[in-house]
Amino acid sequence: MVEAGKVLVVKRYLRLGSSAECVMCEYGDAPGPQCGGHQYAVLPGGHVEPGESAAAAAIRELNEETTLTATAARLLWTGTHNGRPAYYFLATDVSGVPRLSGDEAVEHCPTNHFELRWVDAEDLDDIYPADLQSRLTKLVEAGNQPRQAQ
Incomplete structure (x- = not known):
């Protein structure tokens, strides 16, 4: 979701007991054995339930995580x-x-912290997965271009 040149992200801080149980340690190839903690951002989202379309899941997850x-x-x-x-x-x-809601609100604690934040293209350097950064930057920049008369 892009609004006024910004993207709604879920900023997260995660620290688990061990690197073996942490997907971010695995993604970042962290040596372990303890999880050192991770700060990153993701787009609101989740899984597709049986019988649900990907589009319906995206809107359901947006509502569950943000109340929007x-x-x-x-x-x-x-x-x-x-x-x-x-x-x-x-x-x-x-x-x-x-507003933070759903599982994120329930699991919110000092070692699993969630925060909804509108960020501009310059603040997407910690987005996960990393390949979204360039795509989101282009999307935001395209949304900031003046519309041409047709």
Whole structure:
């Protein structure tokens, strides 16, 4: 979701007891045995439930994590996230005020901290997966271009 040249992300700090149980240690090839902690950002999202379309899952997860309602306007990209298929949609007709909710609100604690934040392209350097940084930067920059008369 892009608004006024910013993208809504979930900033996260995660520190688990051991690197063996931490997907971010595995992703970053951290030596362990203890998880040193990780600060990163992700887009709101989650898994597709049986019988659910990827677009419906994206909107459901957005609502579950942020309380926002929206429409999935179009598929932007596909990829993988933690070994699972990932679908990235542009959300439009967004309404509400973003508030941390769902599992993220329940699990929120000093070693598993979540924060919703609107960030601009310069603040996407910690986005996970990392290949989203250039894609999101282009999306934000394209949204900041003046519209041409048709």
